[in-house]
Amino acid sequence: MLYLTLRQLEYVSAVAHSGSLSAAASQLNVSQPSLSVAITQVERRLARKLFIRRRGAPVELTDFGRDYLAQVEEIISLARQLDDPARNQRATAGRLTLGLFEDLAPLHIGRLLNALRSKLPGAEIRYRIADFETLARDMLQSRIDLAVTFDLGLDASFLRRPLASIQPHALMRVDDPLAGLQEVSLRDLGQRALILFEEGLSVRHVLGLFRRIGAEPVVRHRVQALEVMRSLAAHGDGIGITYAGSKSSCAYDGTPLASVPIAEDFAREPVILACPLDGAKSAILNPASQAIVEAFSRE
Template identity: 35%
Template sequence: MKISLRHLRYALAVTRHSNITQAAEHLNVSQPAISAAISELEGHLGQLLFIRQRGLGMTLTPFGRVAMDKARQILAGVHELESLATNDALSGELMLACFEDLAPYCLPQLLRGLQQRHPAIRVAIRECGFDQIGKQLSNGSLDVALSYDLGLPDGVHTTVLCELAAHALLPANHPLAAQHKVSLQQLCEYPLVLTGQAYSWQHFLDLFRFHGLQPQNLSKTHSFELQRGLVANGLGVAVAYTRPFGDHSYDGQPLAVRPISEALPLQRIVLAQSRAQSDSQLVDAFREQAVQWFGESPGFGWQP
């Protein structure tokens, strides 16, 4: 055989990391060994697998995406064959991206449950923003992504894990905290703190605009936890979907969480996978674990 499993493993590592140096570090081999394997594989196949761009790493060509999907299937079959000797049904590595503000609240328990069921599965985690998740789903460097249903590219398959209602975040001593519900109109009267990730701040402003409102005093943070911290310390109000267990910011300040009186669309947490990639038993196993966990966590911490 001209093509070996080593060729496929090295090429898939470059696909996942979009970088020969990082792929070499992950596999604990030299960079020249990775480069040579890629060149040999492209020579055997007669076509380029990757586009090499200085400073931008390695991205798959259209042919490369098809070839790497087939390589995943081959290596998955090898892992299944190897598992016959260990009596473990599943083994191998799963490349998972998770939206950065969502990861701390669900990923540790999801991974613990997956490890208990399938101890031979290794999960490589990337914490990303919406724009990075969309790009990596498109270029084939991910097996699956856990995210809100925002900024996902065309051509992805999604599994809905839960739906969340938007709620208002307020300082505990804020005048609006005395109400059972608050309106978007009332929130417009105070400084509004947004998270500045791509697609996120636009989405929340669209909620106001849909009701004919335009907040005038805006500020942005990069992270959800800094947003909560600023609100808890009286520096503004906010609208969010995720509600962590425990209504306190990192510095211990209390937060008031109130439902919003207007009818707003629910936001979905989904598992996303490129339709161009064949499904795998590893993805199926993680999907099963995620569906179960979210099904047993009503409202994902939200209790009106």
């Protein structure tokens, strides 16, 4: 027998979207104490906190709560479709704009567009490739509906759904002493000149990894494009650090290139599917999200 009811899940969704128990209670036409008790019952059942509740401050989702809310929204969306079968047909029409972080786009854009067009045959599918800051701004301004990105630069205004966990790689000349290793540690790279991406959050993230081990490497180049990083690394002008993998073992000019995984587990970075909290109820987002999750699960 199911313990949690659809009504309780609607309560969770309403509180998350309103950011306030009183506002959610008014929207749901229930008393605030009743709503508070219902949320507490859900949290006890899950044995995890969904919300951070502080007197005089907005209600905030915990990290677990954000992940749980994404699943709650899917269940509510499915229930609405069952209640209104014509809604499912409407959900596959309309317009969807997918955002992709610029370093992830070359690896994923083709198959994600195919997956979305297959799942939403009546929809107009658009895409935008951008940096972290632009993706976040465009989602909040409703220019982008969903974004495939790393979990960098996003605040509590966004729902996150994990898609993958990526291990960074060090790019270098094929005759570099480290090139023959199965894995390379950050300590091995701490005294080497680095090639990093120009994007501010990306640079701070990578340098933050080195600071965790007490290293302060020199950044020789900051580049905008992966192929520029690969070319510089292949010719020995520094060690490139990237989360954007590539099947090619050569730089753009044909020079052989070594790509060695970085060993530290804390260096792994989740790829997520993000959308703004206030956009999560759009009918087209549920099937679109499912298509993207399924595409990543087939990797």
